[in-house]
Amino acid sequence: MAVEVSFVFPTHPRAESLRIRERLVDGFRAGLVTPEGLAAHGRGEAFDYILGERTTDEARRAAEAAAAMLLLAERPVISINGNVAALVPSEMVELARAVDAKLEVNLFHVSAEREKAIAEHLLKNGADEVLGVDEEFSTHIPEVQSHRRKVDKRGIAVADVVLVPLEDGDRTEALKRLGKRVIAIDLNPMSRTARAADVTIVDNIVRAAPLMVELARRMSDLPREELEKVVEGFDNSANLRATIGLMLRRLEELSGGRSR
Ligand code: ATP
Ligand code: MG
Numbered sequence: 001m002a003v004e005v006s007f008v009f010p011t012h013p014r015a016e017s018l019r020i021r022e023r024l025v026d027g028f029r030a031g032l033v034t035p036e037g038l039a040a041h042g043r044g045e046a047f048d049y050i051l052g053e054r055t056t057d058e059a060r061r062a063a064e065a066a067a068a069m070l071l072l073a074e075r076p077v078i079s080i081n082g083n084v085a086a087l088v089p090s091e092m093v094e095l096a097r098a099v100d101a102k103l104e105v106n107l108f109h110v111s112a113e114r115e116k117a118i119a120e121h122l123l124k125n126g127a128d129e130v131l132g133v134d135e136e137f138s139t140h141i142p143e144v145q146s147h148r149r150k151v152d153k154r155g156i157a158v159a160d161v162v163l164v165p166l167e168d169g170d171r172t173e174a175l176k177r178l179g180k181r182v183i184a185i186d187l188n189p190m191s192r193t194a195r196a197a198d199v200t201i202v203d204n205i206v207r208a209a210p211l212m213v214e215l216a217r218r219m220s221d222l223p224r225e226e227l228e229k230v231v232e233g234f235d236n237s238a239n240l241r242a243t244i245g246l247m248l249r250r251l252e253e254l255s256g257g258r259s260r
Contacts, residue, residue, distance in 0.1 A: 017048075020206055024041055037083045044188065047188050051187070059243070060211070062239055063208060067215040068219060068222075068227040069183060069231050071222075071227055073101070073181075076160070076162070079163065080103055080106065081107055081108065084165045087206055091209035091212075095212050099220075102129070104130070105122075132156075137153045137154055138152065139151060141156075161180065161182075166186065167193050172193040189202045200236055202243045
């Protein structure tokens with residue numbers, strides 16, 4: 001992907017957020033991201049604004065549970081869409097390596113051309129193998145009523161744990177119905193994805209992805225029993241409720257109301 005010249009003034013109060021937008025727009029021009037992907041990012045940004053654009057303790061705990069779940073998995077897969085490829089390609093490659101997971105391109109707005117562009121982008125960022133682009137290994141799983149979702153026979157089709165960063169609710173629920181354990185990264189703690197997943201990291205993927213790499217590397221030496229304790233000790237609904245509580249308190253503070 002060509003690196004475009006940044007027009008973001010470094011002292012701008014929203015400089016980091018604007019730089020992330022530029023990365024997505026570069027991804028859009030390079031054929032990785034769809035216009036819908038740009039709009040979806042906007043929904044995420046609004047929640048990030050309320051969170052204070054930081055990784056909360058709740059998100060860190062969820063990321064620990066996610067790293068443990070991925071390390072314990074027999075056939076973990078990381079699902080990659082356009083936004084993920086544009087924002088954190090090398091981090092996803094590093095995470096796959098750290099937990100021995102496969103990378104699979106899996107798109108909501110299916111397009112062979114975009115699948116190929118995303119796979120090539122991941123390979124350029126250090127991936128050895130990218131699933132989801134070879135028709136020979138393509139199969140379908142049931143999604144919503146008339147919808148069928150294309151997946152790779154060597155990847156999501158046979159995975160026990162799937163990381164779905166920035167995923168749609170129908171698709172997340174479909175993976176759950178197939179008995180898979182699902183990890184989501186989603187800034188909206190109220191989305192169907194956030195509620196359906198076993199572990200939801202409510203954080204911007206640009207912060208969550210490097211954090212997960214660091215945690216996975218650090219936790220890879222832990223005995224299985226320790227990892228199992230981390231997974232079993234995590235309660236996703238309670239974590240989501242706590243995050244919504246944090247958001248409420250932030251809004252109270254911002255409105256000049258009482259702060260707790
Ligand atoms: P759902 O289908 O799960 O109910 P939705 O329909 O509101 O959610 P989608 O467009 O299907 O939203 O999925 C995109 C999700 O990705 C949104 O919930 C948004 O908050 C989240 N998102 C977008 N950009 C980021 C980002 N950079 N980091 C983390 N989450 C993000
Ligand atoms: Mg949706």
